[in-house]
Amino acid sequence: MLAGPGLFGGLFELGKGYKNPVLVSxxxxxxxxxxxxxxxxxxxxxxxxxxxxxxxxxxxxxxxPLFFLDYIAMGKLATxxxxxxxxxxxxxxxxxxxxxxGGETAEMPGLYTGEDFDLAGTIVGIVEKDAIxxxxxxxxxxxxxxxxxxxxxxxxxxxxxxxxxxSREDLDRFEPSLGQTVGQALMAVHRSYLxxxxxLLPLVKGLVHITGGGFEGNVxxxxxxxxxxxxxxxxxxxxxxxKLLQERxxxxxxxxxxxxxxxxxMVIIAAPDRAAQIVKALPEAKDIGRIIRQxxxxxxxxx
Amino acid sequence: MLAGPGLFGGLFELGKGYKNPVLVSxxxxxxxxxxxxxxxxxxxxxxxxxxxxxxxxxxxxxxxPLFFLDYIAMGKLATxxxxxxxxxxxxxxxxxxxxxxGGETAEMPGLYTGEDFDLAGTIVGIVEKDAIxxxxxxxxxxxxxxxxxxxxxxxxxxxxxxxxxxSREDLDRFEPSLGQTVGQALMAVHRSYLxxxxxLLPLVKGLVHITGGGFEGNVxxxxxxxxxxxxxxxxxxxxxxxKLLQERxxxxxxxxxxxxxxxxxMVIIAAPDRAAQIVKALPEAKDIGRIIRQxxxxxxxxx
Numbered sequence: 001m002l003a004g005p006g007l008f009g010g011l012f013e014l015g016k017g018y019k020n021p022v023l024v025s026x027x028x029x030x031x032x033x034x035x036x037x038x039x040x041x042x043x044x045x046x047x048x049x050x051x052x053x054x055x056x057x058x059x060x061x062x063x064x065p066l067f068f069l070d071y072i073a074m075g076k077l078a079t080x081x082x083x084x085x086x087x088x089x090x091x092x093x094x095x096x097x098x099x100x101x102g103g104e105t106a107e108m109p110g111l112y113t114g115e116d117f118d119l120a121g122t123i124v125g126i127v128e129k130d131a132i133x134x135x136x137x138x139x140x141x142x143x144x145x146x147x148x149x150x151x152x153x154x155x156x157x158x159x160x161x162x163x164x165x166x167s168r169e170d171l172d173r174f175e176p177s178l179g180q181t182v183g184q185a186l187m188a189v190h191r192s193y194l195x196x197x198x199x200l201l202p203l204v205k206g207l208v209h210i211t212g213g214g215f216e217g218n219v220x221x222x223x224x225x226x227x228x229x230x231x232x233x234x235x236x237x238x239x240x241x242x243k244l245l246q247e248r249x250x251x252x253x254x255x256x257x258x259x260x261x262x263x264x265x266m267v268i269i270a271a272p273d274r275a276a277q278i279v280k281a282l283p284e285a286k287d288i289g290r291i292i293r294q295x296x297x298x299x300x301x302x303x
Numbered sequence: 304m305l306a307g308p309g310l311f312g313g314l315f316e317l318g319k320g321y322k323n324p325v326l327v328s329x330x331x332x333x334x335x336x337x338x339x340x341x342x343x344x345x346x347x348x349x350x351x352x353x354x355x356x357x358x359x360x361x362x363x364x365x366x367x368p369l370f371f372l373d374y375i376a377m378g379k380l381a382t383x384x385x386x387x388x389x390x391x392x393x394x395x396x397x398x399x400x401x402x403x404x405g406g407e408t409a410e411m412p413g414l415y416t417g418e419d420f421d422l423a424g425t426i427v428g429i430v431e432k433d434a435i436x437x438x439x440x441x442x443x444x445x446x447x448x449x450x451x452x453x454x455x456x457x458x459x460x461x462x463x464x465x466x467x468x469x470s471r472e473d474l475d476r477f478e479p480s481l482g483q484t485v486g487q488a489l490m491a492v493h494r495s496y497l498x499x500x501x502x503l504l505p506l507v508k509g510l511v512h513i514t515g516g517g518f519e520g521n522v523x524x525x526x527x528x529x530x531x532x533x534x535x536x537x538x539x540x541x542x543x544x545x546k547l548l549q550e551r552x553x554x555x556x557x558x559x560x561x562x563x564x565x566x567x568x569m570v571i572i573a574a575p576d577r578a579a580q581i582v583k584a585l586p587e588a589k590d591i592g593r594i595i596r597q598x599x600x601x602x603x604x605x606x
Contacts, residue, residue, distance in 0.1 A: 012326040023315040027372035069330035122425035
């Protein structure tokens with residue numbers, strides 16, 4: 001990292017160790033989880049959320065992070081909040097070996113009201129061309145392994161806020177089924193899977209980050225034609241926060257799986273022998289389904 | 304560009320032609336120029352604004368664009384507006400030989416009210432390490448050349464909106480001194496200097512993109528210690544929109560130069576012989592000052 005005064009933006013020296021490097025980038029926001037950060041006056045965790053979300057997104061191609069840039073927009077700059085956000089960004093970047101190389105903090109009076117703000121980020125990572133994970137080798141019989149999420153991650157907050165409320169009072173209520181307050185459960189930091197998955201990438205045919213759109217919105221992106229993913233939803237325990245949301249919101253099961261990750265933040269697709277190796281190296285990886293032969297519209301089955 | 308279904312974010316194959324590549328990135332927003340886009344129901348030009356702004360930012364290091372990602376956030380997604388924005392992004396990216404590789408369109412009910420939206424973007428470009436323009440060779444006697452801006456570019460809109468108004472009626476008023484409506488003048492697209500400057504980069508010691516903070520906020524970033532930039536402000540004609548803003552807002556001269564680009568969007572710093580070559584190749588480049596020897600606080604003089 002060569003960043004310094006006199007230069008706009010960030011400079012990142014790539015180095016010479018690459019054969020055929022492919023840059024993988026993703027830009028995303030935190031969504032309306034930000035409204036809860038405002039209500040709870042707690043800003044560092046959303047910084048971690050956006051970094052970890054981004055790290056996972058590019059990890060699905062086999063890429064590891066190089067650098068990250070952030071965009072923070074507020075009606076009136078509040079230095080203490082910006083500092084908390086940047087502390088969160090910085091901690092998560094460090095955890096992922098990613099340089100926090102630059103960004104923009106914008107004051108936009110009249111666009112953001114009260115304490116509202118927006119937070120987005122861009123990650124750039126790298127993968128050798130012959131190590132790109134594209135899903136094209138996925139075949140019937142391959143195993144679906146699931147890694148647990150820490151909660152909603154960064155998706156489904158508009159619905160969650162409608163169901164559980166978003167006032168300080170709503171969020172501070174201790175919920176016995178959660179063993180914590182509603183706000184604590186909802187603000188749980190988006191988990192990064194980099195550390196666990198990086199050593200296992202050569203064993204993997206496909207990775208799916210379960211974000212907005214849930215299983216049906218994300219899994220088909222990587223599946224070759226003529227295949228479908230059949231999940232055995234009894235193979236993992238749905239986290240209490242999702243049970244609470246379903247019950248309080250009277251939300252039907254299908255919609256739950258369309259909006260939320262339901263306790264699985266990352267799906268690994270691997271041949272059976274490789275899947276066994278992965279589970280041996282990473283015992284938390286749960287066998288949650290199989291790739292099946294299937295022509296037709298339905299690419300995801302949630303049994 | 305390898306982007307395709309099944310992959311999150313964008314993939315960009317770097318190629319093998321680089322000796323010691325340095326990635327240069329910048330993330331930025333359009334600022335409150337967006338409020339005028341909403342008032343005028345005109346969305347494509349802000350897409351061009353953010354791309355061109357970003358292209359210029361990394362160009363100051365000598366980098367040329369590789370790819371761009373965008374972030375669009377709205378309270379409720381309006382497909383037609385998103386399309387117009389993306390058309391603008393796309394046209395400007397094409398103009399700069401930059402791949403529009405991905406992005407995020409976020410629906411955030413409760414955060415953006417009415418038709419408000421936010422637009423940010425990240426550019427990633429590349430420069431050979433030994434071709435980085437850092438400003439460190441700038442010495443007294445070097446020439447300051449100015450390239451005209453097309454208007455406010457993307458800075459000073461909070462002040463401009465206060466002075467000239469932001470209702471449809473305010474913006475549709477024809478202003479004889481401008482030869483166009485106030486809205487047309489304020490919405491003029493941020494100019495990209497890539498096409499003109501790319502062939503001249505080897506002749507240049509420093510480039511300064513005049514953005515938020517005007518001359519004083521931007522020029523010192525690149526200047527070595529012991530030097531200052533003395534501008535002869537009589538060397539160029541301040542554009543009519545700035546005269547109108549100054550007069551209507553009763554804004555003093557110093558503040559005008561602190562907030563606005565005053566008609567100069569890019570400053571080139573070059574040794575006198577190189578400056579002569581540049582002017583020969585690019586006659587619009589105006590001699591607007593000199594680098595002088597100066598110790599002390601004041602790094603920019605606006606004579």
